[in-house]
Structure formats: structure tokens, C-alpha cells
Amino acid sequence: MAMDTSGDTTRVDKTERRILLGAALCVAASLALIGYATWGLGINVPACVPTSKLFDQPSVVKHEGKNYEIHYVARMWDFQPPLVRVPTGSTLDLYAVTKDVTHGLLIAGTNVNLMLVPGAVANTRVHFSRPGTYTILCHEYCGVAHQNMAARIEVTDEVSDIFAAGLAAPGSPGKKVLDDKGCLACHSVDGSAGLAPTLKGIWGTTVELSDGTKRTVDAEFVGQLLHDPSKYVIKGYPPVMPDLRLSDQEIQQIEDYLKGLK
Numbered sequence: 001m002a003m004d005t006s007g008d009t010t011r012v013d014k015t016e017r018r019i020l021l022g023a024a025l026c027v028a029a030s031l032a033l034i035g036y037a038t039w040g041l042g043i044n045v046p047a048c049v050p051t052s053k054l055f056d057q058p059s060v061v062k063h064e065g066k067n068y069e070i071h072y073v074a075r076m077w078d079f080q081p082p083l084v085r086v087p088t089g090s091t092l093d094l095y096a097v098t099k100d101v102t103h104g105l106l107i108a109g110t111n112v113n114l115m116l117v118p119g120a121v122a123n124t125r126v127h128f129s130r131p132g133t134y135t136i137l138c139h140e141y142c143g144v145a146h147q148n149m150a151a152r153i154e155v156t157d158e159v160s161d162i163f164a165a166g167l168a169a170p171g172s173p174g175k176k177v178l179d180d181k182g183c184l185a186c187h188s189v190d191g192s193a194g195l196a197p198t199l200k201g202i203w204g205t206t207v208e209l210s211d212g213t214k215r216t217v218d219a220e221f222v223g224q225l226l227h228d229p230s231k232y233v234i235k236g237y238p239p240v241m242p243d244l245r246l247s248d249q250e251i252q253q254i255e256d257y258l259k260g261l262k
Helices: 014-040 173-180 219-227 248-259
Strands: 047-049 059-062 067-075 078-080 083-087 091-098 103-107 113-116 121-127 132-137 150-156 206-208 214-216
Touching (some): 078 150, 091 113, 113 121, 219 248
Parallel strands (some): 067 091
Antiparallel strands (some): 059 067, 067 078, 091 121, 132 150
16 A cells, blocks of 8 residues: 655654754753853853963052952962952952962852962953952862961952052061961961961960960070971960971071061
8 A cells, every 4th residue: 555755854743843942942042141141240261371470479460540450379278468458440350370289269249250270370350349348268178277268358439549468578588488388378467367376466475385385476486386386386276387497597587577577
């Protein structure tokens, strides 16, 4: 018995039409959402700058108007600079590197979400149209004090230019030693709390050790502490300070820096 198959190859039934229409609508919706995220919310994929742009020290560069460039250095367990204050309406070009393990850099309340990988520079841009305090957090687990790794950006109408705390100043070799050896990951220099005592104003004070003895923070104690940190643990803090194997000159530079850190 012969069968009539004429027209079968050109006929599309209703089910197939619905599938094609649904697929087309999904593609259109996806493109619309990508467009809204890019132009409506300002979300984009952060750039990765070539390794020739690597840097070792945090810094701030002022451009025309309220446009600034900030170089962040991340290491266990802090961001440098720890505090940046800018006027409302500022635009910041952020460049960030890590000096040890992989870290994250997320600015709460913004679209900034960077992954900091050793050997590369992460880069993005953020604009602050409203005043407020924006917390910088590490969202990639990086060790025992990961939860303490934070910094902040303060946006305010009360300033007319950028301010950044904790940047190593020329003529401060002791600060550079502390920074290069990773000491500022645990010790702050602005009085803020951390994994270890703040260094601000500590010179000449009395500290209690974990064994109950008390010591004055002077040249003798600082020298002993840096030569054998496991023996001198300050009460209330974990014994995580490593043996840095500092030279006598480096220890002297640190002592000179602490004397003036009021």
C-alpha cells in the first residue's frame, strides 16, 4: 500500500514551534540580562594587567579632578593601605596584587569583586556617588586570621582630596623592614586591633607576657623578642610570630621607627 508523504519535510508541528520559540525567548532574555548588568548595574569582568605592572608597595596617584589610582597590596592578613578617605563623587582605579597566597578583594555595597592571584595584577574601576563607609573584605580563605583581613574606604563630603593611611614614607627604613617581612599583616600602625598588638605608641609601655611576667618595650626587649619570638608571647595573643632572622641593622631600624610611632 502506497503512503503519501508529500509535504512532510517542510511541515513543522506545533510542539516544535513552541520549542523553537521558547529557545529564542531564552536567548533574548539572557542577552537582555547581560546588557542590563553591564550598562544598568555597571558590572563587568575585571581586567588582569600584565606582570610587567607588578608592584611591591601600596601607593596612591592623584589624577585630574576627583579621579584617583590606588595600588593595593594584600598579604596575610591585611590590605595596604588599610584606610582610604576620598571626597564624594570620586572615581577610583584600583590595582591590587598579593604578596603570598591567593586572596579576594570585595568592596561591600559595590560591584567590585576581585581575585588576587600571585604573579598578576587585578584591576577595576569604581565610582562613589554617595557618602558612606565601604568595607573591603577578603572572600578567599587565606589562613588562620582570614576573618580579620579587612580595610575600608570612607567617602565623605568633608574632604576635598584623597587620604591614605599606613603608606611607607621616605626616610622610614624601619617601616619598610616591617612591611617587607610581613609584620604589618598582624601589627597595625594606626592603633586598630589585629592579630597582634598595635605598634602605635607601644614604645616605652609595659606589656604582660603569657607566663605572667611583665616587660617594658625598650631596645633590650624588642631585640630579644625579634631574635626569639617563641619565647616572648604577649598575653592575650596567639603565638604565631615567626622567626624573621633579622640583622642587627634591621632591628635597629625597627626600634628607631617604633620610638617615633606615637
